[in-house]
Amino acid sequence: MSNHLLSISDLDTDRLHALLRTAEQFKNARYRGSELRGKTLAMIFEKPSLRTRTTLEVAAVHLGGHAVYLDARQVGLGVREPVRDVAENLGRWVEGVSARVNKHETVAGLAEFAGVPVINALSDAHHPLQALADLMTLKENFGRLAGVRLAYVGDGNNVLTSLLEAAALAGLEVVVSTPEGYEPDAGLLERARARFVRDPFEAVQGADAVYTDVWTSMGQEAEAERRLRDFAGYTVTPELMEAAGGEAIFLHCLPAHYGEEVVEEVAHGPRSRIFDQAENRLHTVKAVLAHYLGGRPWSG
Ligand code: CP
Numbered sequence: 375m376s377n378h379l380l381s382i383s384d385l386d387t388d389r390l391h392a393l394l395r396t397a398e399q400f401k402n403a404r405y406r407g408s409e410l411r412g413k414t415l416a417m418i419f420e421k422p423s424l425r426t427r428t429t430l431e432v433a434a435v436h437l438g439g440h441a442v443y444l445d446a447r448q449v450g451l452g453v454r455e456p457v458r459d460v461a462e463n464l465g466r467w468v469e470g471v472s473a474r475v476n477k478h479e480t481v482a483g484l485a486e487f488a489g490v491p492v493i494n495a496l497s498d499a500h501h502p503l504q505a506l507a508d509l510m511t512l513k514e515n516f517g518r519l520a521g522v523r524l525a526y527v528g529d530g531n532n533v534l535t536s537l538l539e540a541a542a543l544a545g546l547e548v549v550v551s552t553p554e555g556y557e558p559d560a561g562l563l564e565r566a567r568a569r570f571v572r573d574p575f576e577a578v579q580g581a582d583a584v585y586t587d588v589w590t591s592m593g594q595e596a597e598a599e600r601r602l603r604d605f606a607g608y609t610v611t612p613e614l615m616e617a618a619g620g621e622a623i624f625l626h627c628l629p630a631h632y633g634e635e636v637v638e639e640v641a642h643g644p645r646s647r648i649f650d651q652a653e654n655r656l657h658t659v660k661a662v663l664a665h666y667l668g669g670r671p672w673s674g
């Protein structure tokens with residue numbers, strides 16, 4: 375099994391459940407441990423972040439360790455210095471590296487040469503740390519993951535990719551609804567045994583949870599206007615939540631663009647669990663650091 379967490383596919387079912395169990399224990403016990411005592415995490419960011427940066431740093435501190443924030447522009451990742459050299463340097467100083475990158479190959483390159491565990495803190499292709507918090511939130515709400523029905527409405531992006539990979543391991547029943555041209559990879563849909571339904575109102579029927587993400591991801595700003603037009607009709611509104619049966623919870627990885635992929639009434643309404651999800655980013659990332667950097671055993 376890989377020493378790195380570049381995508382959810384780096385996990386198997388046992389490891390996925392181990393991470394979720396550890397995260398639940400940490401949350402219930404308001405855990406502050408010593409797994410990272412004397413250890414340092416380097417955090418490279420090529421893109422902005424609120425949740426990922428804060429939770430990685432707070433998690434490192436809660437586990438007795440330390441995190442160093444590195445602005446990729448200042449490091450000159452791949453510009454001032456090749457990715458390989460940055461990785462080989464960092465590997466001599468720190469016990470783990472996290473990286474939020476424009477291109478997935480950059481985080482993969484860091485993993486190849488760092489000699490210490492590398493955690494993907496979001497790339498154009500994957501967002502594994504988000505999917506862990508998403509699963510934890512679903513499990514909290516439904517007491518299980520297998521058979522929970524999740525409807526994802528919006529862009530077939532990095533967040534959906536990690537969610538589908540996680541669904542495949544956990545046995546979630548996913549229905550995906552995107553406009554034409556924004557579908558996720560067909561092979562991935564098949565691996566996750568997910569259904570694709572073009573009409574969002576049909577897609578959400580019988581859903582336990584409705585999930586959406588921004589229509590324009592970081593790095594796609596030049597396409598924002600076209601995307602606004604293409605995604606018309608895919609907004610999560612009270613009417614769409616009603617079509618899900620009225621009991622469904624609402625999920626979003628955040629940040630949200632209110633009035634685009636979701637209206638504020640839903641995101642801040644009684645069925646919304648977006649801030650539980652955000653909280654669970656802390657507990658799940660703590661579990662990731664404890665297992666990957668802290669030597670916490672995967673079983674037992
Ligand atoms: N959901 C998420 O990754 O948030 P940030 O971009 O703020 O880290």
Ligand code: NVA
Pocket residue numbers: 496531532533587588590591592627628629
């Ligand atoms: N899909 C979004 C997620 C942000 C957390 C992006 O990549 O910008």
